[in-house]
Amino acid sequence: MVELLERGELLAQLDATRAEGGRLVFVGGEAGVGKTALVHAFAAASGTPVLRGACENLTTPTPFGPFLDLGLDLGDEARQVAAAVLDELRRTPLLILEDVHWADGATLDALRVLGRRLDATDALVLATYRDDEVEGDHPLRLVFGELATTRAVRRLSVPRLSLDAVRELAEPHDADGGAIHRLTRGNAFYVTEILAAGSESLPETVRDAVLARASRLDPAARRFLDVVSVVPARAELWLLENVAAAELDALDACLASGVLRADGDGVAFRHELARLAVESAVAPHRRRALHGEILAALAPRGDLSRLAHHAEEAGDAGAVLEYAPAAARRAAEASAHREAAAQYARAIRHADGLAAGERASLLAAYAEETHLIGSHAVSAEASLEALEHYRALGDTLRQGDLLARLPSTYISLGRNAEAEAASLEAIELLERLPAGAELTNAYCMQASLRMLNRDNADGVVWGRRALAAADRLDDEEGRSFALNMIGTSHLMAGEIDRGVEFLLRSLELGRAQDNEVRINSALGMLGSGLGEMYELEGAEIYLREQIAFGEPRELFVGYAQAWLACVHLYGGRWDEVAPLARAVVVSRHRISEITGLIALGRLRARRGDPGVHEALDQALELSLPGGHLQRLGHVRAARAEAAWLAGDREQAAEEARAVYPLALEKRHLWFAGELAYWQWRAGALDEAPDWIAEPYRLQLGGDTDAAAEAWRGRLCPYEAARTLADADDEAALPELERLGARPALTALRRRLGLRGPREATRDNPAGLTSRELEVLVLVAQGLRNADVAERLVLSPRTVDHHVSAILRKLKVRTRGEAAVAADELGVLQDR
Amino acid sequence: MDTYVILRRSGWRSPEELGEAAARSTAEGERMEDDIRWIRSYVLEEGARVGTVCIYQASSPEAIRAHAAAADLPVDEIIRVVDTVLVRPDPAPAPTAAAAS
Numbered sequence: 040m041v042e043l044l045e046r047g048e049l050l051a052q053l054d055a056t057r058a059e060g061g062r063l064v065f066v067g068g069e070a071g072v073g074k075t076a077l078v079h080a081f082a083a084a085s086g087t088p089v090l091r092g093a094c095e096n097l098t099t100p101t102p103f104g105p106f107l108d109l110g111l112d113l114g115d116e117a118r119q120v121a122a123a124v125l126d127e128l129r130r131t132p133l134l135i136l137e138d139v140h141w142a143d144g145a146t147l148d149a150l151r152v153l154g155r156r157l158d159a160t161d162a163l164v165l166a167t168y169r170d171d172e173v174e175g176d177h178p179l180r181l182v183f184g185e186l187a188t189t190r191a192v193r194r195l196s197v198p199r200l201s202l203d204a205v206r207e208l209a210e211p212h213d214a215d216g217g218a219i220h221r222l223t224r225g226n227a228f229y230v231t232e233i234l235a236a237g238s239e240s241l242p243e244t245v246r247d248a249v250l251a252r253a254s255r256l257d258p259a260a261r262r263f264l265d266v267v268s269v270v271p272a273r274a275e276l277w278l279l280e281n282v283a284a285a286e287l288d289a290l291d292a293c294l295a296s297g298v299l300r301a302d303g304d305g306v307a308f309r310h311e312l313a314r315l316a317v318e319s320a321v322a323p324h325r326r327r328a329l330h331g332e333i334l335a336a337l338a339p340r341g342d343l344s345r346l347a348h349h350a351e352e353a354g355d356a357g358a359v360l361e362y363a364p365a366a367a368r369r370a371a372e373a374s375a376h377r378e379a380a381a382q383y384a385r386a387i388r389h390a391d392g393l394a395a396g397e398r399a400s401l402l403a404a405y406a407e408e409t410h411l412i413g414s415h416a417v418s419a420e421a422s423l424e425a426l427e428h429y430r431a432l433g434d435t436l437r438q439g440d441l442l443a444r445l446p447s448t449y450i451s452l453g454r455n456a457e458a459e460a461a462s463l464e465a466i467e468l469l470e471r472l473p474a475g476a477e478l479t480n481a482y483c484m485q486a487s488l489r490m491l492n493r494d495n496a497d498g499v500v501w502g503r504r505a506l507a508a509a510d511r512l513d514d515e516e517g518r519s520f521a522l523n524m525i526g527t528s529h530l531m532a533g534e535i536d537r538g539v540e541f542l543l544r545s546l547e548l549g550r551a552q553d554n555e556v557r558i559n560s561a562l563g564m565l566g567s568g569l570g571e572m573y574e575l576e577g578a579e580i581y582l583r584e585q586i587a588f589g590e591p592r593e594l595f596v597g598y599a600q601a602w603l604a605c606v607h608l609y610g611g612r613w614d615e616v617a618p619l620a621r622a623v624v625v626s627r628h629r630i631s632e633i634t635g636l637i638a639l640g641r642l643r644a645r646r647g648d649p650g651v652h653e654a655l656d657q658a659l660e661l662s663l664p665g666g667h668l669q670r671l672g673h674v675r676a677a678r679a680e681a682a683w684l685a686g687d688r689e690q691a692a693e694e695a696r697a698v699y700p701l702a703l704e705k706r707h708l709w710f711a712g713e714l715a716y717w718q719w720r721a722g723a724l725d726e727a728p729d730w731i732a733e734p735y736r737l738q739l740g741g742d743t744d745a746a747a748e749a750w751r752g753r754l755c756p757y758e759a760a761r762t763l764a765d766a767d768d769e770a771a772l773p774e775l776e777r778l779g780a781r782p783a784l785t786a787l788r789r790r791l792g793l794r795g796p797r798e799a800t801r802d803n804p805a806g807l808t809s810r811e812l813e814v815l816v817l818v819a820q821g822l823r824n825a826d827v828a829e830r831l832v833l834s835p836r837t838v839d840h841h842v843s844a845i846l847r848k849l850k851v852r853t854r855g856e857a858a859v860a861a862d863e864l865g866v867l868q869d870r
Numbered sequence: 871m872d873t874y875v876i877l878r879r880s881g882w883r884s885p886e887e888l889g890e891a892a893a894r895s896t897a898e899g900e901r902m903e904d905d906i907r908w909i910r911s912y913v914l915e916e917g918a919r920v921g922t923v924c925i926y927q928a929s930s931p932e933a934i935r936a937h938a939a940a941a942d943l944p945v946d947e948i949i950r951v952v953d954t955v956l957v958r959p960d961p962a963p964a965p966t967a968a969a970a971s
Contacts, residue, residue, distance in 0.1 A: 614936075614939060617936070639932075646935075808942060834897040837898055837941060841942075
C-alpha cells in the first residue's frame with residue numbers, strides 16, 4: 040500500500056472544515072489519484088466511528104444506493120432519506136460517500152437536501168467523485184450549481200503526486216521514479232500497480248499494470264478474480280460460494296496479494312480501475328456465462344437494479360423483461376427518473392417478443408420518464424411509437440390519453456403546431472368515449488396551450504369546458520387544474536382580481552386534497568403571472584410561498600426563483616437578483632433559464648456592468664424555438680433596454696419592433712406597453728394604442744409626473760426614476776444614485792450639464808462610513824464581533840477591522856465607550 | 871473566471887483608510903475564493919483623496935459587486951479584460967502604496 044504522501048495540507052483543510060460546523064465536502068480528482076485513500080486516512084486519524092456508503096458503477100444504479108449501505112430505515116423519498124441520514128449523523132457525525140459521480144438521481148436529490156440542512160449540525164459528509172467524469176451536463180454538476188451558494192458545501196481537489204513523491208515511493212523497490220512519474224503523471228493507483236507488478240519493463244497503461252500484477256497469481260486465483268470482476272462494486276461471500284465454489288480457496292491468495300480487499304460480508308477489488316481491467320480481459324462467452332450464473336444465484340433475493348444488469352449482460356431477454364420494468368417503477372417512485380428511463384430503455388431493447396399492448400405500455404412509461412428528465416425528443420419518439428400500437432389495437436382511451444400528454448413535450452421542443460394537433464386529436468378521440476378524467480385533462484391541456492399563446496379568451500373558454508367536465512365527474516383534481524387555467528388566462532388578460540380569485544380557488548382545492556402538484560402549480564401561476572403583470576407585491580408573496588412550499592418537498596422551484604429575481608430587479612432590490620438568477624441559469628430548465636438570464640442581463644445593463652450580451656443573447660436563443668410572446672416579449676424588451684443604455688438607438692427600436700405586432704395582437708398590456716415605449720424613446724413610433732399599461736400610456740401621452748407616480752405605486756423605483764430622467768428632471772438623480780444605475784445616471788448628468796463622476800458620498804458623523812455606522816449600532820446593542828459578523832453576513836475579520844476603525848475615529852478605547860459616544864452623536868436614534 | 875478591471879476613483883480620504891479597506895477586502899475575498907481572486911491594484915493619487923484601479927479575476931460581475939458590498943469598497947465601473955499585453959513586469963511598488971498591496 041502506498042503510504043499517504045503529500046496529503047498533509049488536504050487533511051489539515053478537512054480538519055479546519057470540520058471545525059466550522061456541519062459541512063458537505065465534495066472531494067474531486069481523477070480515477071486512481073487517491074481520493075479514497077485521503078478520506079479514509081482522515082477518518083482513521085479522527086478516531087471516531089464512520090458511516091460509509093458507495094455508489095456502484097452500474098449503467099442504471101439502484102435508487103439511494105449508497106444510503107442503503109447504512110442499514111437505516113430510509114423511507115422512499117429524498118427528503119425522508121435525508122432526514123434519516125441527518126438523524127444518524129447526530130449519533131455518528133462522519134459519513135463517507137464514495138464515487139458520487141455514479142450516483143442515481145434519487146441519491147443526488149437526497150444530497151441536495153443534505154447540503155442545505157447540514158449547516159445546523161456538527162456532521163461532516165465527505166463525498167468523493169471523479170472530476171474528469173462530470174463534464175458537460177452531468178447531473179452532479181447541476182447539484183454543484185444548485186449548492187454553490189450554500190454555506191455548508193465545499194469542494195476539495197486531490198492533485199496527482201509530484202515527481203519527488205513518486206521517487207520516494209519507488210526507492211524501496213529500486214525502481215526508476217522519474218520514468219514512472221513520466222508514465223503515470225503521478226496517478227497514485229497507477230504508481231502502486233507498477234510497483235506491485237514489479238515487472239522488468241514498465242507497463243504502458245493502467246490496464247497492463249493491473250493485468251501484469253494479476254498474472255502473477257496461480258490459475259485458480261486468476262479464475263476467481265474473473266468471477267469477482269463481473270460483479271460491480273462488491274461480491275458477497277455467499278454469492279461467491281454459489282458461483283465460484285471450486286476456486287474459493289484462492290480467496291486468501293487474492294487478498295494477500297492486495298488485488299482484492301475484504302469489504303463487509305464480501306470482497307471487492309482494491310480499485311474500480313482494477314476491476315474494469317480484469318473484467319475487460321475475460322473472454323466474452325465466459326463473461327456472459329458468468330453473468331448468467333450470478334443472475335441465477337442472485338434471483339431469489341437480489342436487488343432489482345443488480346438483477347436487471349446481470350440479466351442484460353447474460354443476454355437473457357426474459358429476465359430483463361422481468362426485472363428492468365420493476366426496477367424502473369421503483370426508481371420512478373423514488374424520483375430517480377434518469378434511472379427509471381434507463382431501465383425502461385433496457386426493457387425496450389429486449390421487448391421484440393412482447394405483445395403490442397405490453398410493448399406500448401413500456402414505451403408510454405419510457406416517454407413519461409424521458410419527458411421528466413428533459414429528453415424531449417426521445418420522449419416524443421417513444422410516444423409516437425406507443426401511439427402506433429394503441430391505434431392498431433383500437434385502444435382509443437390510451438391513445439387519447441397519451442396524445443393529451445404529448446403537447447407539453449412538443450412545446451418543450453418548440454414544435455408548437457404538432458402540440459396543437461396532438462391536443463385537438465386527443466379531444467376528438469376522447470369525446471367519442473364516455474366522459475372520464477382523461478377528457479378533462481385533455482381540455483385542460485388545450486386551455487394551457489391557449490394560455491401559453493396568450494389567447495386569453497380562448498384559454499377561459501377551454502378552462503370552463505374542463506371545469507364543467509370535472510364537475511360532472513366530481514373530479515377534484517381536474518377541477519383544480521381547470522380553475523388554474525381559467526385564473527391564469529384572466530390574469531394574463533390583465534383581469535387581476537378575477538384571475539387571482541380563480542387561482543386561489545384552485546389552490547384551496549389542491550390543499551384540501553393535499554395535492555402537491557396542484558398546490559405548487561397554483562402558487563407558481565400566481566407568482567409568475569402577477570410578476571408578468573407588474574403586480575410586484577403580490578408576486579413576491581406567492582413566489583416566496585411557492586419556494587417555501589416546494590423546496591422541502593423537492594418540487595421544482597427554479598421558475599419561481601427566476602421570477603423572484605425579476606421581481607427583485609423591478610422592485611429595486613438589485614443585490615438580491617444575482618444569487619437567485621445565477622442558481623437557475625445552470626438549471627437546464629429552459630423557461631427558468633430564460634427568465635433568470637433576463638434578470639441577469641437587465642441587472643448588468645442597468646448597472647453598466649459587463650456580460651449583458653452573453654446573458655441576453657442566450658436568452659433570445661432559448662426563446663426563439665417556442666416563439667411564444669411570454670418569452671419573446673420579455674427578452675426583446677430586455678434587449679431593447681440594453682441597446683438603449685449602450686447608446687444604440689436603432690438597435691433598441693429594432694429589438695422592440697421584432698415582437699411588437701405579436702404583443703398588439705395578443706393585447707398584452709405590459710409587453711405592448713414596454714415595446715411601444717422603447718420605439719417611442721428611439722423616435723420610431725408615431726402612436727401607441729390607448730389600452731397599454733398605465734405608466735407607459737401616461738408617459739407616452741406626455742404626463743411624466745403621473746407616469747412616475749404610477750411606477751412608484753407599483754413599487755418600481757428604477758422605472759419611476761427613468762420616467763423622470765426621460766424628461767430631464769433632476770429629481771431622478773437621487774434614486775438613480777441609490778440604485779447604482781450608472782448608464783442612466785451618466786446620461787442624465789450629461790444632459791443636465793452636471794459634472795461627474797461620483798460626488799464624495801455624504802460624510803456621516805465622526806467620519807464614519809455607512810457600514811461602520813451599521814456595525815457601531817450593533818456593537819452598542821452589546822453584540823460580540825462574531826455575532827455582528829453573523830448578522831451582517833461578513834467575515835469576523837472584516838468586523839474586527841471595522842471595530843478598530845470605529846474606535847480610532849471616535850477616539851475611544853473600549854466598546855462601552857464607543858456605545859456612549861454613539862449615543863452622544865445621536866446615531867442610534869436615527870436607526 | 872474572467873479578468874476584470876475595477877475603477878474605484880477617489881474612494882478613500884487617506885492611505886490609512888485605503889489600508890483598512892485592503893484588509894477587509896482580503897478577509898472577504900478568502901470567503902469567496904471560488905468566485906473572486908484579487909490580482910493587483912494600482913493606487914491613484916487624486917487630489918486630497920486616494921483611489922484605485924484593481925485587477926481581479928471573478929466568476930461574474932455580480933461576484934465583484936457582492937465582494938465589494940461585503941468589504942465596503944466603492945465601485946465606479948467594472949470592465950471586462952479580453953486580452954493582456956504584457957510588455958514589462960510591474961515596477962517595484964513605491965513605498966507609499968505598500969499599504970494597499
